[in-house]
Amino acid sequence: MTKYPPIAVLGTYDSKAEEHFFLKTRIEERGFRSLTVNVGTKGPSPLPADIDLYAEMCRDGSIKTGDRDHAIQSMLERARKLVRELCDRGDISGIISAGGGTGTHLCTGVMRALPLGIPKIMVSTVASRNMAQIVGTKDITMMHSVTDILGVNSISGSILDKAAGAICGMVQSHWKAPQEKKRIALTFFGFITKAAENIRRCLEQAGYEVIPFHANGTGGTAMTELAAEGCFHGILDLATHELADAMMKGYCGGIGPERFEPIPGKKLPRLIVPGGLDCAVLEFTRDNIPPEFRERKIFFYDFRSAIRFNEKESAILAKDLAEKLNHDESNVKVLIPLRGWSEADCEGGPLYDPPVSKAFTDHFRENLSPRIEITAADHHINDLSFARTASRLMDEMLQRQHCSMTGSFSKEQGDVM
Numbered sequence: 001m002t003k004y005p006p007i008a009v010l011g012t013y014d015s016k017a018e019e020h021f022f023l024k025t026r027i028e029e030r031g032f033r034s035l036t037v038n039v040g041t042k043g044p045s046p047l048p049a050d051i052d053l054y055a056e057m058c059r060d061g062s063i064k065t066g067d068r069d070h071a072i073q074s075m076l077e078r079a080r081k082l083v084r085e086l087c088d089r090g091d092i093s094g095i096i097s098a099g100g101g102t103g104t105h106l107c108t109g110v111m112r113a114l115p116l117g118i119p120k121i122m123v124s125t126v127a128s129r130n131m132a133q134i135v136g137t138k139d140i141t142m143m144h145s146v147t148d149i150l151g152v153n154s155i156s157g158s159i160l161d162k163a164a165g166a167i168c169g170m171v172q173s174h175w176k177a178p179q180e181k182k183r184i185a186l187t188f189f190g191f192i193t194k195a196a197e198n199i200r201r202c203l204e205q206a207g208y209e210v211i212p213f214h215a216n217g218t219g220g221t222a223m224t225e226l227a228a229e230g231c232f233h234g235i236l237d238l239a240t241h242e243l244a245d246a247m248m249k250g251y252c253g254g255i256g257p258e259r260f261e262p263i264p265g266k267k268l269p270r271l272i273v274p275g276g277l278d279c280a281v282l283e284f285t286r287d288n289i290p291p292e293f294r295e296r297k298i299f300f301y302d303f304r305s306a307i308r309f310n311e312k313e314s315a316i317l318a319k320d321l322a323e324k325l326n327h328d329e330s331n332v333k334v335l336i337p338l339r340g341w342s343e344a345d346c347e348g349g350p351l352y353d354p355p356v357s358k359a360f361t362d363h364f365r366e367n368l369s370p371r372i373e374i375t376a377a378d379h380h381i382n383d384l385s386f387a388r389t390a391s392r393l394m395d396e397m398l399q400r401q402h403c404s405m406t407g408s409f410s411k412e413q414g415d416v417m
Contacts, residue, residue, distance in 0.1 A: 004171050005093040006035040008083060010110060012103045014040030014054065017047045019098050019160060022152045026164035027096075032171065035092060039079045039106055041071040053078055076106055080113035087114050094119035096167045098149055098160060101126050104134060112138045115229060119170035123163045125149055132254070137222035141166070181209040182233040184394060185223045189215040189239045189252065191306070191342035192275045196238060198387030203236075206395050215239035215276065217254030227263045234269040236394050238381075241276025243321055244309070248280035251304055260321060262328035269397035271390065272325060272334045274364075275381055277317060278345040278357065279306040299344035299351050306344060308351040314360035322367035329369040333397060335390055336361060339380040346380055 007027055011020040013036075024034045038045040038052045041063065045052050057063035057078060064070050086092045095114065097107035104124040111120040120140045127144035135142065143163050147155050184203055188196035200210045211232070213219035220242050227235060243260065245253035260272075279299065284290060286300045297308035309317070325332050344351040365374065375393065379386035 002172075004032060005091055006033040007167055007171060008035045008037055008086065008092045008095040010037045010039060010079070010083070010095055010097045010107050012040035012042075012099055012106065013038035013045035013047070013049055013052075014043040016099060016103065016149060017045050017049075018151055019149055019156070021047055022157065022160055023096060023098065023164050026161050027168060030165065030168045032168050035086075037079070037082070039075050039110065041068070041075050041106075051082070053082065072102070072106060076109050079106075079110040083110055084113045087118055092118075094121075094167050094171045096121045096123075096163060098123040098145065098163070099125070100149060103149075108134050108140055111140050112136055114138075116226065116231075119167055119173075121163055121167045121170070123149075123160060132218070137218050137225055141170075177209070181207060182398065183209045183211055183231060184398075185213060185227060185232045185235045186210050187213050187215050187220055187223060187235075187237050187239040187242075187275075189241050189276055191241075191279075191344060192239060192381055194343070194382040195275065195387060195390075198382075198384050199236065199238065199390055202387050202391035203394065206391065208395075215242045215252050217242065217245070217252045220259050221255055224258055224263065227266060227268060230266070232268060234271075234394060234398050235263075236271045236273075236390065237275075238273045238390070239275040240272060240321060241279075241281075244277050244280045244317060247313070247317060247320070248282065248307075251281040251283060260324040262331070267331055267401070269394070269401050270328070270332050271394050271397060272321075272332060273381065273390065274321075274336060274341050274360070276342050277309075277314075277321075277360065278341045278353070279308055279351055281306050297351050297353060299349075306342075306351060308345075308353055309356060309360075311356055311359040314356055315363040318360045318363035319367045322364050322369075325372060326367075326369045329371045332372050333393060334364075334368070334372060334374045335393055336374065336376050337381040337383075337386050338376055338378050339383075341381050343382060346382075 009020050009024050013020055024036055027034045036049040038049040038054055040054050044055045053075060063074050095111055099107055104122060104126055108122050116139055121143060122140055123143045123145050125145050125148055127142040131142055145159055186196060196212060203210050213223040242252050242255045245251060246255050281304050283304055285303060293307050299306040340346040346352055377386055377389045
């Protein structure tokens with residue numbers, strides 16, 4: 001068997017040492033090595049752990065035993081630094097943990113410090129709850145413990161053993177893309193799926209690999225994080241819809257303030273399209289329309305509905321987006337489809353309103369830096385002709401940057417994964 005770096009068995013050993021040493025044994029019986037790490041904040045591990053952060057932090061005075069919140073935050077910061085250093089040195093090949101509410105919060109918080117691709121499994125008593133904040137934008141695998149985690153019994157032991165088998169199998173994964181290509185991040189959402197499909201085909205025909213991200217609140221944020229890690233050569237922000245839902249507290253609005261801001265430390269060509277900026281997606285149906293939206297143009301399609309923006313809201317959106325783009329004016333271009341920005345925003349469609357779209361465009365031009373080029377395309381966003389225009393502009397931006405550089409893309413932007 002190939003000798004892999006150890007799998008980190010991370011957990012609150014002060015209360016769950018038995019379960020984590022069971023995971024350690026089940027991992028090692030499969031021929032893998034383990035590294036036990038105690039991140040408990042109430043006491044040292046009752047069994048000898050390879051790394052006992054509680055004991056270390058008590059010795060250096062960085063943990064206060066009487067302050068639970070401070071202890072957890074201090075432990076989280078120390079553990080995140082530790083596992084990232086272990087990962088960067090190639091000293092761990094994966095990470096696994098088991099816990100309740102506090103253990104899940106603490107250990108997934110540590111896991112989120114690790115980059116994409118490092119196997120991460122959390123066996124949790126709360127895995128059936130909303131995991132949006134727990135998982136965030138990371139590739140953490142949540143496994144429901146079903147029973148509470150209080151010792152190892154015939155049921156919990158079976159669950160933990162399968163988790164051990166899962167992390168070992170994940171560590172063995174070695175698939176790689178058959179061919180390295182320049183990567184383009186592409187954001188989209190349901191109302192412009194056709195546009196995304198068309199653009200993907202066009203860019204792939206030009207020799208690029210397209211990595212899609214759904215504008216669901218976390219998709220764009222995940223794309224931004226991966227871009228900062230050096231995963232992409234360019235970004236085609238086809239769906240700027242997240243900004244609209246953020247303003248209206250809509251379904252796809254869970255974005256951070258860094259969305260559409262420059263990628264830290266990178267010079268990435270970025271093509272911006274107002275995909276989905278015609279509307280906000282809210283959770284109501286035709287049977288329970290909120291009073292404030294009853295006079296709006298509405299697109300009903302499932303448990304969610306899209307409301308058309310008015311001119312005032314469009315002006316606010318335009319100013320917000322322009323101000324963000326102005327921070328990266330040398331790397332940004334804008335492409336505006338003149339015949340509609342979503343499947344509902346087309347001639348005869350329920351959200352079609354050219355005067356409001358024009359109001360957005362006018363305010364956008366007023367607030368956008370004159371150094372940022374705007375191209376208007378006389379197409380609907382879902383037309384194949386629009387996809388060809390967007391793909392051509394993206395390709396030209398990448399080629400122009402390549403020609404202006406003295407070395408490779410990685411020399412300017414960092415290595416691409």
